[in-house]
Amino acid sequence: MAEIEPYENALDAIPGAHPYPRTSRYHDAEIGVHRLPDGTEVRYTKRRLLPPLEETGDATQTHTVRTGERPDLLGQRYFGDPGQWWQIADANPVLDPRELTDEPGREVDVPLAGHFPQGPQGVRRG
Numbered sequence: 001m002a003e004i005e006p007y008e009n010a011l012d013a014i015p016g017a018h019p020y021p022r023t024s025r026y027h028d029a030e031i032g033v034h035r036l037p038d039g040t041e042v043r044y045t046k047r048r049l050l051p052p053l054e055e056t057g058d059a060t061q062t063h064t065v066r067t068g069e070r071p072d073l074l075g076q077r078y079f080g081d082p083g084q085w086w087q088i089a090d091a092n093p094v095l096d097p098r099e100l101t102d103e104p105g106r107e108v109d110v111p112l113a114g115h116f117p118q119g120p121q122g123v124r125r126g
Contacts, residue, residue, distance in 0.1 A: 019031065025090070026045055050090055061110050062108070065100070065104055085097055088110055091108075092108050
């Protein structure tokens, strides 16, 4: 028997509803339109800015990386979804998510639920 998908997942399946699924780090990013000289419009995702984490000190928990761990495994462990690795990458100053787990013993910040409120256009409120 097939499971009924939640309402949000059904919206994600509609072409043109929005370019990124609700679980994507780019879901709330602003979409820009560039017009080529011939009039063709090209849509693109505008830069996604990250404000600093809350200064309260309790917005994250620390995880010590073990041998063999990967960002997707941390996403599964802390958020129940391997595709949410980007939340951990956002909480740490890395350009490449593999930097999070390349070095066993490294301590990485893992955001706690409710500590990354989203503002308009994907800008977090601190």
